[in-house]
Amino acid sequence: MDLTLTVNGRELRAEVEPHELLLDFLRDRLGLTGAKRSCDVQVCGTCTVLVDGAPVSACSYLAADAHQKEVLTIEGFAQMQEFERFEDAFLRHAALQCGYCTPGLLLTIKSLRDNGELSNEAEIRHGLDGNLCRCTGYRSILEAARELAA
Amino acid sequence: MTVVERPTLAEVGASVPRKDGREKLSGQAQYVGDMEVAGMLHGKILRSPTAHAKITSIDTSAAQEMEGVAAVLTGDDLQDIEPYYGHAIKDRPIVALDRVRFAGEPVAAVAAVNEATAEAAMRAIEVEYEELPVLGTLEQALAADAQRLHDRRPKIGLFHGLGDLGEQQGNVCYRHTISAGDIDRVRKEAAITVEGTYTFPAVYQYAMETHATIAHYHGDGVTLWANCQHPFLVQAEIADLFGLQVGSVRIMVPYLGGGFGSKSYTKMEPLTVALARKAGRPVRIVNRVEESMVTTRRHGMRCWMRTTAGADGTLLTREVHFWLDTGAYADNGPRVTATAADAAPGPYRFEAADVQGYCVYCNTPPSGSYRAFGATHLQWIGESQVDEVARRAGLDPVRLRRRCLAVPGEPVRPDGTGKPLDADLVGDVEQAAAAVGWDEPRRPWRGRGVSVGLLAAGAHPVSRASVRLSSDGSVDVYVGTTELGQGPRTVMAQIAAEELGVSSGLVHVHGADTRFTPYDRSTGASRSTTVAGLAVKRAADAVAQRLRETAGEVWDVDPTLVDLVDGHAVFSGEEITFPDLIAKRFGFRGGEIIEGGEVRPTGGDTGSYAEGPHFWEVCVAGAEVEVDPDTGIIDVLRTATIADVGKAINPQLIERQDEGATLQGVGNALFEEMRLVDGLVTNDNLLEYRVPRVADLPKRMRSIIVENEDGPGPYGAKGCGEGAFAAVPAAIVCALADAGVPMQELPLTPERVWRRIQELSKSTP
Ligand code: FES
Numbered sequence: 001m002d003l004t005l006t007v008n009g010r011e012l013r014a015e016v017e018p019h020e021l022l023l024d025f026l027r028d029r030l031g032l033t034g035a036k037r038s039c040d041v042q043v044c045g046t047c048t049v050l051v052d053g054a055p056v057s058a059c060s061y062l063a064a065d066a067h068q069k070e071v072l073t074i075e076g077f078a079q080m081q082e083f084e085r086f087e088d089a090f091l092r093h094a095a096l097q098c099g100y101c102t103p104g105l106l107l108t109i110k111s112l113r114d115n116g117e118l119s120n121e122a123e124i125r126h127g128l129d130g131n132l133c134r135c136t137g138y139r140s141i142l143e144a145a146r147e148l149a150a
Numbered sequence: 151m152t153v154v155e156r157p158t159l160a161e162v163g164a165s166v167p168r169k170d171g172r173e174k175l176s177g178q179a180q181y182v183g184d185m186e187v188a189g190m191l192h193g194k195i196l197r198s199p200t201a202h203a204k205i206t207s208i209d210t211s212a213a214q215e216m217e218g219v220a221a222v223l224t225g226d227d228l229q230d231i232e233p234y235y236g237h238a239i240k241d242r243p244i245v246a247l248d249r250v251r252f253a254g255e256p257v258a259a260v261a262a263v264n265e266a267t268a269e270a271a272m273r274a275i276e277v278e279y280e281e282l283p284v285l286g287t288l289e290q291a292l293a294a295d296a297q298r299l300h301d302r303r304p305k306i307g308l309f310h311g312l313g314d315l316g317e318q319q320g321n322v323c324y325r326h327t328i329s330a331g332d333i334d335r336v337r338k339e340a341a342i343t344v345e346g347t348y349t350f351p352a353v354y355q356y357a358m359e360t361h362a363t364i365a366h367y368h369g370d371g372v373t374l375w376a377n378c379q380h381p382f383l384v385q386a387e388i389a390d391l392f393g394l395q396v397g398s399v400r401i402m403v404p405y406l407g408g409g410f411g412s413k414s415y416t417k418m419e420p421l422t423v424a425l426a427r428k429a430g431r432p433v434r435i436v437n438r439v440e441e442s443m444v445t446t447r448r449h450g451m452r453c454w455m456r457t458t459a460g461a462d463g464t465l466l467t468r469e470v471h472f473w474l475d476t477g478a479y480a481d482n483g484p485r486v487t488a489t490a491a492d493a494a495p496g497p498y499r500f501e502a503a504d505v506q507g508y509c510v511y512c513n514t515p516p517s518g519s520y521r522a523f524g525a526t527h528l529q530w531i532g533e534s535q536v537d538e539v540a541r542r543a544g545l546d547p548v549r550l551r552r553r554c555l556a557v558p559g560e561p562v563r564p565d566g567t568g569k570p571l572d573a574d575l576v577g578d579v580e581q582a583a584a585a586v587g588w589d590e591p592r593r594p595w596r597g598r599g600v601s602v603g604l605l606a607a608g609a610h611p612v613s614r615a616s617v618r619l620s621s622d623g624s625v626d627v628y629v630g631t632t633e634l635g636q637g638p639r640t641v642m643a644q645i646a647a648e649e650l651g652v653s654s655g656l657v658h659v660h661g662a663d664t665r666f667t668p669y670d671r672s673t674g675a676s677r678s679t680t681v682a683g684l685a686v687k688r689a690a691d692a693v694a695q696r697l698r699e700t701a702g703e704v705w706d707v708d709p710t711l712v713d714l715v716d717g718h719a720v721f722s723g724e725e726i727t728f729p730d731l732i733a734k735r736f737g738f739r740g741g742e743i744i745e746g747g748e749v750r751p752t753g754g755d756t757g758s759y760a761e762g763p764h765f766w767e768v769c770v771a772g773a774e775v776e777v778d779p780d781t782g783i784i785d786v787l788r789t790a791t792i793a794d795v796g797k798a799i800n801p802q803l804i805e806r807q808d809e810g811a812t813l814q815g816v817g818n819a820l821f822e823e824m825r826l827v828d829g830l831v832t833n834d835n836l837l838e839y840r841v842p843r844v845a846d847l848p849k850r851m852r853s854i855i856v857e858n859e860d861g862p863g864p865y866g867a868k869g870c871g872e873g874a875f876a877a878v879p880a881a882i883v884c885a886l887a888d889a890g891v892p893m894q895e896l897p898l899t900p901e902r903v904w905r906r907i908q909e910l911s912k913s914t915p
Pocket residue numbers: 036037038039040041042043044045046047048057058059060
């Protein structure tokens with residue numbers, strides 16, 4: 001089927017299978033490998049991208065459902081001015097180790113922040129509860145998120 | 151004449167931001183599953199649905215005829231090689247040959263133009279099985295009439311490092327014993343005896359990135375891109391398997407999305423190479439989570455332990471018998487068994503001890519390494535018995551430890567072999583206790599615990615590294631340590647920068663490529679900083695010598711008087727930049743200085759696993775928990791872990807690594823468990839296999855660094871990052887017992903804890 005969408009600010013048209021996943025579309029067709037695959041069942045959040053500003057698990061989201069929508073991946077976010085603040089906060093708190101969960105976390109925090117859902121500790125914790133990280137033990141990530149909320 | 155020392159360490163000891171940070175944050179860091187090579191095919195593995203069966207037929211004809219399928223591999227394709235591998239015991243065929251021994255075992259594999267085609271073809275393969283009795287538990291595998299899972303006389307692997315493995319008895323693939331003193335005589339003197347049987351669950355490491363390999367078999371040998379922790383050991387195993395020269399096997403290791411032991415030794419590489427060999431084109435295989443779960447896991451265990459003490463609580467004897475379920479193939483089970491045996495007595499002065507560890511084949515997925523293996527299995531049991539001794543003797547558990555723990559220089563192993571204690575454990579325990587409010591008043595259903603143990607660390611201390619100073623003054627470090635997230639690309643840069651007198655910003659550390667990177671034994675056992683870091687320091691120091699020599703020639707002075715500061719050679723008020731110095735050395739603006747460094751066991755054969763360890767990694771933590779008696783739910787209020795690192799090269803990275811270890815320890819203690827039923831993993835997905843989330847963070851979590859400069863590594867450093875994992879579950883178990891609920895089975899699920907509370911309230915009316 002015919003798909004029209006915007007990915008990282010660029011409009012694209014593509015022919016996709018009805019069952020094609022957004023994650024495969026981004027990684028295999030567009031070479032945007034910043035979104036990672038891990039659990040495949042919408043638990044870990046490492047495949048998170050933003051669709052019209054809201055975080056979705058691209059492993060469990062059909063490419064076709066992104067029709068006429070705007071998709072933002074880490075590659076696009078990294079080009080935006082506000083990314084610098086995210087980068088600084090994550091580096092200062094050493095909020096990443098292997099880095100596999102990191103793009104998904106950054107995009108999740110961005111959308112929480114854009115939607116005003118980072119205003120207190122309970123919101124931060126709730127907002128990040130859908131992203132797994134096996135390396136850090138989360139504390140550094142919470143510290144970075146608090147700094148970004150301020 | 152003495153070398154002018156720089157007054158302070160500028161790089162070493164500084165929390166330099168991660169050098170791989172920007173690449174990872176921006177999504178540009180590449181992992182194997184992100185990589186494509188020209189002409190690459192995609193591979194899928196057909197795995198056995200049953201835990202134990204004879205393969206009576208395999209029909210691949212339908213799969214082979216599908217459009218887009220390049221190759222279908224079965225055991226028949228391996229007749230020209232000896233297809234068994236395993237670094238400890240060569241017991242594992244690349245694909246099942248005539249029999250499957252676990253559910254999930256590869257039976258065939260397909261290479262096709264894309265994953266969907268490969269998957270469809272994989273499903274079109276027809277296999278007929280004749281079911282055999284499943285030995286799904288230790289009890290079944292150890293039964294007198296149990297069928298032997300391996301009837302060949304096993305061939306010793308290339309890297310077992312455990313001395314003579316001996317004849318196998320039944321399904322026991324390896325046995326490790328430690329004994330000292332006259333246990334029966336000393337036990338008779340005891341006033342206090344604590345005895346029990348304990349159960350430890352199989353758990354999944356869950357590195358978020360699953361196992362992935364790209365292999366290309368070509369005229370010159372094999373090229374691999376693999377997410378392996380030990381590229382040089384895999385290189386040797388692949389060469390051995392396929393009859394190639396070591397140098398013809400090239401392995402490149404990009405970033406790893408976590409390892410924790412799950413990517414140690416050889417995993418998916420032989421199968422990917424065999425498939426690529428048949429296809430004649432590069433093939434990429436990326437596991438799904440359910441596949442990685444049956445690729446490797448942590449050993450489940452049964453244990454019987456008895457500890458005795460005098461009336462005043464002075465520890466006298468310890469006896470430990472434990473059985474580890476290593477699954478269908480040995481993988482790293484023998485080493486896990488030996489390390490568990492080392493951890494079993496605990497670092498106490500016992501008058502007599504007897505440890506017997508058994509590594510047992512079962513029809514379950516293979517078990518291997520997971521962070522702090524062996525120590526995590528045994529520390530919670532030993533420490534809960536020490537606490538019970540303290541309770542019965544009316545002694546504070548910290549006081550008992552102060553009295554009975556070994557002190558630096560005393561033997562750790564009860565039989566006196568191996569490295570003596572190289573850490574101040576009493577000091578470590580006191581800090582952990584203080585950090586969880588040891589002396590604060592106690593409230594009902596709340597408890598505090600401390601735990602102390604040691605982990606045989608360092609593996610075989612063999613590493614080489616090279617350091618290259620280019621003509622513009624930039625520095626490259628080539629070292630085989632794999633970046634799993636633990637930070638070697640940052641720490642190695644700091645070490646080289648320190649020796650050369652430059653900023654670590656100028657130093658670049660690269661991923662391993664076995665064709666160019668000098669040999670490094672492995673990335674694990676907390677050895678990177680301690681062993682590979684020392685090789686980097688020596689290499690950088692050799693480059694610094696060349697710089698001093700050149701400056702000495704330029705100024706006609708004794709080179710030992712030349713100092714290297716901030717990218718300059720300095721002598722008596724004069725200075726010259728490194729690029730100018732190199733230009734002087736070669737007579738033009740080019741050339742480079744490149745030198746190597748080496749670490750090997752001193753005295754030839756010593757320092758091996760059997761003799762070792764290279765150092766003892768300290769496993770000390772404290773915890774405070776609260777249990778809800780109505781639900782059995784445990785709330786972890788406080789944890790404190792001790793990173794007794796000798797010298798902290800990058801304190802922030804150490805603290806952060808121990809925070810990660812703490813949460814893995816919390817998961818292992820409270821809820822992580824692979825449920826195995828007749829050898830089948832019934833929760834092989836992240837919906838049902840729960841790992842810690844943000845909500846599982848302890849209310850307060852501290853990571854304390856202790857620096858006594860008592861390690862064998864650079865600047866007195868020794869490894870860390872694993873010990874906390876062994877210590878945290880043990881501290882939680884001890885804290886729960888302190889709250890009134892002693893437990894003998896992990897994980898501490900609410901149901902188990904609640905049942906135990908009911909039992910206890912019945913027995914004490
Ligand atoms: S891979 Fe999509 S949520 Fe885990």
